[in-house]
Amino acid sequence: MAERDVKSNQNTAISLEELLKQIAPDPSGRKxxxxxxxxxxxxxxxxxxxxxxxxxxxxxxxxxxxxxxxxxxxxxxxxxxxxxxxxxxxxxxxxxxEDAPFVAVRVDRAEEEGTGQSLAFSTNLGDIAVAGPDHPIRIETDGETGEPAPYIHIRGRLEAKLSRPVFYELAGLAEPDPDGGEMLGVWSKGVFFPLGPAE
Structure with missing residues (x-):
């Protein structure tokens, strides 16, 4: 993950708006x-x-x-x-x-860690989706191998599969289920997305 949550001073992290300007300087240019x-x-x-x-x-x-x-x-x-x-x-x-039409190749974090953070995913074709209510993260688990397959909603009914490095970065940000369950997950735009069981 490109560390975009570098502090400009000791009390504030980069805002989501600033992050999006850095990773997508001209979002209006792609209608x-x-x-x-x-x-x-x-x-x-x-x-x-x-x-x-x-x-x-x-x-x-x-x-x-x-x-x-x-x-x-x-x-x-x-x-x-x-x-x-x-x-x-x-x-x-x-x-x-074959799987999903896009691949999420990068994730950037904005705002403060934990419940206040926002996670912006960039795809191999330049789409950007900030995980949250409109762009949920979902995990499918292979019934035989138990291997997770993570996806994020991009637009319409189109999704991006998270590349292995991006998924590992998410796992590094994981924290326990706020409801006390046995799942680990990540926060983005106030939504908790389960990634898998805590082991």
Whole structure:
């Protein structure tokens, strides 16, 4: 985690607004199209895939142009049935997603530690989500291995899977369940997100 909670004086930590200015200097520069309002009749499958590592592929070849991938990510939508699409007003193209469409590659902390802190997650494609009521963190646990798979809500029905280093950083911030349960978790924007049992 980039330590953005460096004290400017002994009594205050960096504010969430200042943190967001540092990690996303021009948030207004990326306006997303209203894909949830578009319902084109034409659809196609052109063998588009997002792999578990966040890489985008077309017909078996990796798409290496980051600007193109970022553009595609702005028109990505997940429908209620769990299917993913690249959507325009005229056509939608199915996208096969192996795990989650984004990967959270960084977490920054603002405000004071504990209940007052805010955790801002940055994805591999430049999206930023501050965990809280609108951007919950959830953990899925593999029934066989017991291994956790952590995710954060980004927008619409789209999530980012937390990279292993980011999850380890969260684990380093974990504290006991405020209700006295046996879970450890993290606070962000006044919400406690359980990460796993205390051992």
């Amino acid at each position: 997303l199209p209203p894909v949830d309002k578009w319902n084109p009749e034409r659809s196609a499958d052109i063998d588009m895939e997002i792999r578990a590592d966040g890489s985008w592929w077309h017909e078996g070849s990796r798409i290496n142009r980051k600007k193109l991938v970022r553009l595609f990510s702005t028109i990505l939508r997940r429908d209620e049935d769990g299917s993913y699409w690249l959507v325009t007003p005229y056509e939608k193209v199915v996208v096969h997603v």
